[in-house]
Structure formats: structure tokens, C-alpha cells
Amino acid sequence: MAAIIDYDAGNIKSVEKALLRIGDTPVVTRNKDEILSAGHIILPGVGNFGDCMEHLRMYGLDQVIYQAVSKNIPFLGICVGLQLLFDGSEEAPGIPGLGVLKGSILKIPEGEGRKVPHMGWNNLSYPHPGRLFDKIPEGTYMYFVHSYYLKAADRGVVTAQTEYGVTIDASVEQGNVFATQFHPEKSSTMGLKVLQNFLNV
Numbered sequence: 001m002a003a004i005i006d007y008d009a010g011n012i013k014s015v016e017k018a019l020l021r022i023g024d025t026p027v028v029t030r031n032k033d034e035i036l037s038a039g040h041i042i043l044p045g046v047g048n049f050g051d052c053m054e055h056l057r058m059y060g061l062d063q064v065i066y067q068a069v070s071k072n073i074p075f076l077g078i079c080v081g082l083q084l085l086f087d088g089s090e091e092a093p094g095i096p097g098l099g100v101l102k103g104s105i106l107k108i109p110e111g112e113g114r115k116v117p118h119m120g121w122n123n124l125s126y127p128h129p130g131r132l133f134d135k136i137p138e139g140t141y142m143y144f145v146h147s148y149y150l151k152a153a154d155r156g157v158v159t160a161q162t163e164y165g166v167t168i169d170a171s172v173e174q175g176n177v178f179a180t181q182f183h184p185e186k187s188s189t190m191g192l193k194v195l196q197n198f199l200n201v
Helices: 012-021 032-036 049-058 061-070 080-084 188-199
Strands: 002-005 027-029 040-043 075-078 103-107 118-123 141-146 148-152 158-163 167-174 177-180
Touching: 002 012, 002 032, 002 061, 012 188, 027 032, 032 061, 040 061, 040 080, 040 188, 049 061, 049 080, 061 075, 075 080, 080 148, 080 177, 118 158, 141 188, 148 167
Parallel strands: 002 027, 002 040, 040 075, 075 177
Antiparallel strands: 103 148, 118 141, 158 167, 167 177
């Protein structure tokens, strides 16, 4: 059973539905005990970095996330859920992120016909093997919706990248912590496979 952290962010329902489709029985919760007793934990997210961090702290969920990481419970951040795991974002200057992983969240530069936010399907390259992408071919397309992107400080944790005028770190893995900038729950069959691979960790 996976626990989906409920902190008033967007996209929680679609993650829940995707997990139900692959046979999991997820619980959407902000209850500390429910989260820490789950076999897997997911931090989804659509919204402003600063607002999302404020809600995590308001509910005390930042501390729950630190405990989950220290207990080695498999943890997956999605979209803003990825960004919150890092040090901070240009979207909300002066507001620290969780700092579980090291790196910067930067604004996607406009130009050359690029639209921001970046919305649509982009293919992945794999700089390092990642467990989320088991039996998912390099070049597979995933669905993105974002205006800010990750530049990880430790290049060794980056398991997938995509190009959109800049090289975007699209997925990371460090120990029990996984995260994707793309939305696996909106990425059709291969996206569901990413979620299944996470549940198999």
C-alpha cells in the first residue's frame, strides 16, 4: 500500500487513480502514522513552490518526510514533488526546500519558439541506470507540465533527462528517494510502468 501525501497540492486524485489502475490500494493522507507505516510514499504536486513548501510545513509534513527518508521507506516525488526535495527554487526566492537532495530549480528560458510552461510529451535519455525505468526503453516519451526545471548538483543521481531548450534533469534516484519531473500518472502505459517499478522497489 502506498501513502499519497495530502498537502492541498494539485494532481493528488490522478495519482491515486493511476495507482488503483495498477492494483495498489493507496491512501491519501496527512496523518504521520499512516504515512510512516506505508510500504511506499508518494509526494505529488502541481502548484507554486513557495505555497507547496508552506503547506508542507503548516501540516508538519516536512518532518514526516525527513523521517520517511531516514527510515529508508521508498519515496517518490512527482513534478513539484521532485522540486521540493531540493534546496530551493527561482520560483520562490528565499524559501528553502526540503534539501533532501542537492541542486537548483531554475526557470526554463524562453526563446526559439519555446513556450513556457513546457506542456507536452518529451522523450527521455538515461545518463545512469535507474530502477524506475526497468524495461522502459530509452527514448520513451513522458508527459511534462512545468515552468521550472532541475539542475542536480550530484550528476550521479540523475537517471533520466530531456531536452527543451535546456537539458532538464527529468528523474533522479538516491538510495530510497526517487523523483520525476514528468507526470507518470499522465504518461499512458509507460508512465504506469514507472509507478509499478516504484512499487516493486
